[in-house]
Amino acid sequence: MSKKLADLRVKYGIKELEEQSCPESPMVLFEQWMNEAIECISFDANAMAISTVDYQNRPSSRMVLLKEIKDGHFIFFTHYDGKKGLQIEKNSHVALLFWWKELERQVRIEGIAHKISKSESEEYFHSRPRGSQIGALASHQSQATTKNALIENYGKLEEKFKNTAIIPLSDNWGGYAIEPQLIEFWQGRPNRMHDRVEYLLEDSIWTRRRLAP
Numbered sequence: 001m002s003k004k005l006a007d008l009r010v011k012y013g014i015k016e017l018e019e020q021s022c023p024e025s026p027m028v029l030f031e032q033w034m035n036e037a038i039e040c041i042s043f044d045a046n047a048m049a050i051s052t053v054d055y056q057n058r059p060s061s062r063m064v065l066l067k068e069i070k071d072g073h074f075i076f077f078t079h080y081d082g083k084k085g086l087q088i089e090k091n092s093h094v095a096l097l098f099w100w101k102e103l104e105r106q107v108r109i110e111g112i113a114h115k116i117s118k119s120e121s122e123e124y125f126h127s128r129p130r131g132s133q134i135g136a137l138a139s140h141q142s143q144a145t146t147k148n149a150l151i152e153n154y155g156k157l158e159e160k161f162k163n164t165a166i167i168p169l170s171d172n173w174g175g176y177a178i179e180p181q182l183i184e185f186w187q188g189r190p191n192r193m194h195d196r197v198e199y200l201l202e203d204s205i206w207t208r209r210r211l212a213p
């Protein structure tokens, strides 16, 4: 390594988050922060880590893309029978994490994952480029494979659907809507005195409080 990890250090402080000026609903603040991230980050501003747990509560994280915010839920798309899908099936509690370093901002979300309807998944699936649709069908997510097997599967499906206008969506791919129960906004500040505002949903009402950094 060219530099010692312990010596890597940045100074935060380009923005501030005042608890008193936060809106009642964290969704309003989230959309505001998401819009600012889209404005200032050219690459995958909607990328988020999602953590799930297995049947022994061992956690597992990976990146996915937030594709919609609907009725207060965060929606992403994946295979239902890959590692994360099978873990969600057993335990629907998940955590989401956004890190927008250009804005010195982190958002943590904890909540429950619900499968969205097949028709909603189809609507998104068919909005994707044709190659991405075939790619999703060609892959058995999280299973051991070879590069050649993947290329072969893709080729077979491309051939199969060459005269088909609308590629049918299989039952093992679709969206999850994450219903948030906790949302925390973190804004980097000088001297590690970061701003943290946590919203908690209790009896359908969001309450908020400042947390120590």
Ligand SMILES: Cc1cc2nc3c(=O)[nH]c(=O)nc-3n(C[C@H](O)[C@H](O)[C@H](O)COP(=O)(O)O)c2cc1C
Binding pocket: 044, 047, 060, 062, 063, 064, 065, 066, 076, 077, 078, 079, 082, 083, 084, 085, 141, 142
């Ligand atoms: C920036 C980024 C975005 C990604 N977006 C998605 C996504 O929206 N859906 C998805 O299934 N996988 C996505 N992936 C791949 C996942 O991180 C992961 O490799 C895949 O979903 C398999 O995870 P699993 O084995 O835990 O189910 C993305 C990866 C990266 C790096």
